[in-house]
Amino acid sequence: MKIISFATAAGASYGLVSGDGIIDAGKRLPYPGVKQVLEAGALAELAALAGAAPDHALADVTVLPAVPQDRPGGSKVLCVGLNYRAHVAESAGREVPEQPRIFARLADTIIGHGAPLWRPANSTHFDYEGELAVVIGKPGRHIPAARALEHVAAYTIFQDGSVRDYQKHSVTAGKNFPCTGPLGPWLVTADEIPDPAALTLTTRVNGEQRQRTSTGDMILTVQALIEYISAFTPLAPGDVIATGTPEGVAHARKPPPWLVPGDVIEVEISGIGILRNPVIAEPG
Numbered sequence: 001m002k003i004i005s006f007a008t009a010a011g012a013s014y015g016l017v018s019g020d021g022i023i024d025a026g027k028r029l030p031y032p033g034v035k036q037v038l039e040a041g042a043l044a045e046l047a048a049l050a051g052a053a054p055d056h057a058l059a060d061v062t063v064l065p066a067v068p069q070d071r072p073g074g075s076k077v078l079c080v081g082l083n084y085r086a087h088v089a090e091s092a093g094r095e096v097p098e099q100p101r102i103f104a105r106l107a108d109t110i111i112g113h114g115a116p117l118w119r120p121a122n123s124t125h126f127d128y129e130g131e132l133a134v135v136i137g138k139p140g141r142h143i144p145a146a147r148a149l150e151h152v153a154a155y156t157i158f159q160d161g162s163v164r165d166y167q168k169h170s171v172t173a174g175k176n177f178p179c180t181g182p183l184g185p186w187l188v189t190a191d192e193i194p195d196p197a198a199l200t201l202t203t204r205v206n207g208e209q210r211q212r213t214s215t216g217d218m219i220l221t222v223q224a225l226i227e228y229i230s231a232f233t234p235l236a237p238g239d240v241i242a243t244g245t246p247e248g249v250a251h252a253r254k255p256p257p258w259l260v261p262g263d264v265i266e267v268e269i270s271g272i273g274i275l276r277n278p279v280i281a282e283p284g
Helices: 034-039 043-047 085-090 145-151 222-232
Strands: 002-008 011-018 021-024 077-081 101-104 117-119 130-136 152-159 181-189 200-205 208-214 240-242 264-269 273-281
Touching (some): 002 034, 034 043, 130 264, 145 152, 145 222, 152 273, 181 273
Antiparallel strands (some): 002 011, 002 181, 011 021, 077 101, 130 152, 152 181, 264 273
16 A cells, blocks of 8 residues: 655645545544554554545645654664665775665655755755665564565655765765655555565656666665664664665766756656655755
C-alpha cells in the first residue's frame, strides 16, 4: 500500500493513496502520524481502511515529507555517500569505500513532493542526487544483515540536493542547506517491494534524463547498510536511510549543469513513483 502524509486547510494528516484520492487515516485511527503508526506496529490497522471511500483528491492537498520531520520526536535521516561504483568512478580522486560514508540530514532540510527546492542564495553549485530511501518499521540495534529486511517498513524516494562548493570542505554543510532534501511522494510498504536491489532509478531535469541505473549496482546493499548503521546507533520506527546516488550528477559533467531557479527535477523509482520538485531561489 501507499501511505501519504499531507495537509489540508484543516491541518496535517496521513492516509492511503487510492487511485487519485486519499483515504484519510488521521480521522479514523488514534495515531497522530505515520511515525506513530510505525511505532505502534499498526500497519495492519491502516491496511484495513483500504475499502473506504477517498476523503480528498490528491490534487487538492499539500504533500508533506513521506516521514514528516517537524513534529516532536522526529526521525533520524541518515544518508550514504559513494555507494555506486560508477558514481565513485565519476568522482575524481575517490576510491571505492570499504565501509559506508554516513552523514545526517537536519530536519529543516527535508521537504515533500511538489514543494519548492531552494537554490541557496550563497552558492550556484547546486546539484541533484536521486536515491532510494529505506524507512525502518521495527526497532533494533546490532541487526545482522541476514535479518535486516525484517526491520524495513517501507521504501520511498529521496533527492539529496547537494551544495558542492560547501561540500568540498564539509559534507555536513553541503548536505544541510534548508529545503534541499525532498522525501516522497509517499511510502510504499515493504511487502510490495520484495527485493530492493531490483529497482530502476531515473533522475530527470526538465524532462532530460540525467541518471538511470539499477539499485542492484549499489556497493553496499540495503541489508549491509542496516547492519552497519545499527552497530553505532539504535534504529527506530520512522528512521530513514538514503542509500546513495548513482552516476550522472551535475558536478561530474563538463560544464556542470547546476540546478537553477525554474528547473523541475524528477526522481522516479520503479514500484514507488515519481518525486517531483521545482527549483526556486532561496527566499529572503
